[in-house]
Amino acid sequence: MNTTSDHRDALAYSPVRAYVLEARYEFLRLLRSPSFSVPTLLFPALFYLLFGVLLGSRGHGGASHYLLATYGVFGVMGVSLFGFGVSVALDRERGLLTWKRALPMPTGAYLLAKMAMAMIFSAIISLLLATIAFTAAGVHLAASQWALLWLINVLGVLPFAALGLWLGSLIGGQGAPAVVNLVYLPMAFLSGLWLPLSLLPDALARVAPIWPSYHLAQLALRVVGKDDGQPVLLHVAVLAGVALIFAVLAARRLARRS
Amino acid sequence: MQTSMATVAHLQGVRKRYGAVQALDGLDLALAPGQLLALLGPNGAGKTTAIQLLLGLQTPDAGQVELFGRSPHELAARRGMGVMLQSAGIADNLRVEELLALTRSYYPQPRSVADCVAMAGLQGLLDRRYGKLSGGQQRRVQFALAICGRPRLLVLDEPTTGLDIEARQILWATLRELVAEGVAVLLTTHYLEEAEALADRVCVILAGRCIAEGSVAQIRAHVAQRRVRCLSALSAEVIAQWPQVRQARRDGARLEIVVDEAEDVVRRLLAEDAALSELEVTRAGLADAFLALTQDADAAARSLPEAA
Numbered sequence: 001m002n003t004t005s006d007h008r009d010a011l012a013y014s015p016v017r018a019y020v021l022e023a024r025y026e027f028l029r030l031l032r033s034p035s036f037s038v039p040t041l042l043f044p045a046l047f048y049l050l051f052g053v054l055l056g057s058r059g060h061g062g063a064s065h066y067l068l069a070t071y072g073v074f075g076v077m078g079v080s081l082f083g084f085g086v087s088v089a090l091d092r093e094r095g096l097l098t099w100k101r102a103l104p105m106p107t108g109a110y111l112l113a114k115m116a117m118a119m120i121f122s123a124i125i126s127l128l129l130a131t132i133a134f135t136a137a138g139v140h141l142a143a144s145q146w147a148l149l150w151l152i153n154v155l156g157v158l159p160f161a162a163l164g165l166w167l168g169s170l171i172g173g174q175g176a177p178a179v180v181n182l183v184y185l186p187m188a189f190l191s192g193l194w195l196p197l198s199l200l201p202d203a204l205a206r207v208a209p210i211w212p213s214y215h216l217a218q219l220a221l222r223v224v225g226k227d228d229g230q231p232v233l234l235h236v237a238v239l240a241g242v243a244l245i246f247a248v249l250a251a252r253r254l255a256r257r258s
Numbered sequence: 259m260q261t262s263m264a265t266v267a268h269l270q271g272v273r274k275r276y277g278a279v280q281a282l283d284g285l286d287l288a289l290a291p292g293q294l295l296a297l298l299g300p301n302g303a304g305k306t307t308a309i310q311l312l313l314g315l316q317t318p319d320a321g322q323v324e325l326f327g328r329s330p331h332e333l334a335a336r337r338g339m340g341v342m343l344q345s346a347g348i349a350d351n352l353r354v355e356e357l358l359a360l361t362r363s364y365y366p367q368p369r370s371v372a373d374c375v376a377m378a379g380l381q382g383l384l385d386r387r388y389g390k391l392s393g394g395q396q397r398r399v400q401f402a403l404a405i406c407g408r409p410r411l412l413v414l415d416e417p418t419t420g421l422d423i424e425a426r427q428i429l430w431a432t433l434r435e436l437v438a439e440g441v442a443v444l445l446t447t448h449y450l451e452e453a454e455a456l457a458d459r460v461c462v463i464l465a466g467r468c469i470a471e472g473s474v475a476q477i478r479a480h481v482a483q484r485r486v487r488c489l490s491a492l493s494a495e496v497i498a499q500w501p502q503v504r505q506a507r508r509d510g511a512r513l514e515i516v517v518d519e520a521e522d523v524v525r526r527l528l529a530e531d532a533a534l535s536e537l538e539v540t541r542a543g544l545a546d547a548f549l550a551l552t553q554d555a556d557a558a559a560r561s562l563p564e565a566a
Contacts, residue, residue: 013337013366021360025352032351094347102313102343104336104364104407 015106022109023116030117036082040121044075045128051194053137062226064137068129069220070193072153075125077188077213080160081167081180083118088168089176111165118157126153141224148223156216159239162246163212169253187211197228212242265290265324266338266411266442267312272321274307274466281307283466284321287444289411294433294443296453299463300552305446308463309415312444313341325411337365340409342400344416350389354380354399357388358406365407377435378402379428393420401429405436412436412443418452430456450548464552477548484520488513488527490534500526512536 030036052067091097100110130146133139141149164180171179188194190204191214197205208214215235221227267289274282282304289295297305310316311323314330328335348357355371362368375381378401383391388399397420404412412433418426433456437443447453453460453474460477462470470477483504490513497506497515502523504516517523520539527534 018360018363021363025349025356025360028356029349029352091347095343095345096347096349098315099341099343099346099348102315102336102341102413103361104333104339106364107333 015109018106019109019112022105022113026113027117027120030083030087030121036086037121040075040078040082041125041128043078044071044125045132047071047074047194048129048132049136053132064133064139065224066196066221066226068133068137068139069149069224069226070217072126072129072149073156073191073213073217073220074188074193075129076122076153076156076216077160077184079118079121079125080157081164081184082177083121084114084161084164085167085171085180085183086164086173086176087114088165089171090173092168093173115157115161118161119154122153122157123150126150139224145223149220152216152220152223156219156239159212159216159243159246162243162250166246166250166253169250187213190214191217193217209238212239215239267325267330267444268322269308269311269318270322270324272308272311272318272323274304274311274316274318280466282311282318285463285466285468287461287468289442289444291410291442292437292440293458294437294445294456295459295461296457297444297446297461297463298450298453298548299446303463303552304466305463306415307466309413309444309446312413313339337407338409339411339413340404340407342404342412342414342417344419346400346403348388348396348400348403351387353385353387354391354402355384357399357403358384361403362406365409367408369406369408374402374406377405377432379425394422394425397421398425398429401432405432410441412441414443414445416446416448418447418449426452462548462551470551484517485540486513486515486517486520486523486527486537487540488534488537490527490531492527492531492534497527 048067048071052064052071055063088097091100097110126149130150163183167180167183168176190200191208191211192200192205193213197208200208215238218227218230219232219235219239222232265288267287269285269287272282272285273280285304285308287295287297287308297308299305307316311318312325312330314325314332314336317331323330325332325335326338330336352360358371358374362371362374369377371384375384378398380398380402383395383399388396391399397417401414401417404414418429421429430452433443433445437456437458443456445452445456457474459472460470460474461468462477489511492513494506494508494513494515497503497513500523502518504518506513506515508514515523515527524537524539527537
């Protein structure tokens with residue numbers, strides 16, 4: 001009808017609000033799914049309370065420091081692998097992804113929203129663990145150490161989000177939780193997230209560096225002075241490589257379906 | 259933008275193959291402002307593929323797809339379009355108002371929430387979670403999400419499947435209003451009465467081609483040809499050459515002839531075969547006619563030595 005004003009408004013359109021709302025509602029949607037939010041938010045904290053505080057106070061003096069770092073990584077992995085792997089598989093299966101692609105949703109909003117969601121969940125898990133560590137486990141760190149741990153957990157989302165996205169692009173929604181758990185739990189165990197690698201059989205401990213979670217754990221452990229002493233750059237390079245490779249694989253896989 | 263007054267969207271000579279299946283085989287479609295085009299056809303005819311091409315979800319193997327003079331892959335083109343698909347997989351645990359807010363944010367000049375509620379019949383549903391709604395209420399939400407961006411083209415894939423009669427009436431009334439305001443609508447439906455009630459133009463698709471296109475009256479006229487059936491030994495091939503005869507086919511002892519005017523053909527049949535029996539002449543309704551159209555085209559395609 002009044003095409004000039006239509007045209008002007010079309011030019012004035014800013015997608016910022018769409019990006020923000022997409023992220024907000026992705027977060028709310030998963031927060032309101034107890035099957036996602038309860039295990040991802042509470043398991044790292046509960047495990048830490050059990051093994052880092054209650055059991056850790058006897059004998060192993062360093063357990064509360066060690067597990068603060070590794071359960072943070074455990075939480076990051078859970079949020080990223082489930083938040084991308086399972087939810088992308090379900091969105092694909094139910095047709096949400098198709099519908100969103102038909103709509104004029106701004107480019108990348110879908111994935112950026114998931115990324116923001118996973119980072120917010122990660123930040124919450126990190127804060128929960130820090131609160132328990134400080135109040136119940138008597139872990140005292142410098143402010144910069146707390147901040148660095150928190151930052152490692154938030155940025156640690158990237159490689160596992162890429163891995164999750166790739167899994168989500170391959171598998172169906174029904175089987176997704178089982179497949180993701182099969183990747184998540186063994187990898188966590190074999191990377192020394194539950195027990196120090198020194199307590200694992202030698203052969204398993206030696207191959208730990210093939211898991212991306214090992215490298216993120218080493219970065220976190222370095223902050224509390226409990227890492228194996230390899231260079232930081234090695235860990236960062238491996239994690240960046242994992243993020244890149246799986247992001248490319250997932251992008252190709254998802255593009256082929258369109 | 260200048261071309262948008264003439265046609266809102268078009269498909270031209272579009273072909274699309276999935277493996278061994280030729281889903282679309284040279285389809286042409288054009289949508290003009292203020293026009294409702296109904297796409298009819300049996301399952302697997304290519305309706306969904308045609309819609310996916312128009313939405314930019316697929317790329318054609320050959321031919322051209324344009325939306326507001328642009329590629330449907332461009333966001334700017336899709337900002338003029340609203341979409342309702344058969345299954346949207348919408349997040350169960352978001353509230354209706356949240357879904358509306360999110361979808362409205364994709365568009366430069368969205369409708370107010372109050373307008374969306376009124377036009378789609380969402381009164382009292384805004385603070386309910388999508389997953390707690392009945393199937394019919396969910397379809398209404400999907401319709402609201404399709405119109406919330408003030409689209410100039412509305413693409414609706416089976417919009418009234420799962421709706422009760424009252425909800426269907428609301429949707430029909432809203433569609434008529436939108437078309438009167440100049441919105442172009444592309445609709446697929448299983449319900450022929452829906453096409454009859456709403457459509458300015460109907461396109462019947464079969465095996466990836468448009469086998470009949472025109473106004474509802476034209477389509478009905480097309481199919482309001484008479485069918486003559488009888489038991490006769492006359493050759494179908496010969497009868498097919500007679501004037502007024504569209505098609506003649508033998509099915510065992512039975513002859514089936516599609517004709518424009520029955521009287522002359524019947525007179526000649528009776529004159530040429532004294533033993534002719536069980537003569538019947540029928541006129542098809544739109545539903546029968548649609549069936550007849552698709553069956554005829556189907557049989558014609560199958561009788562060819564090789565499909566293209």
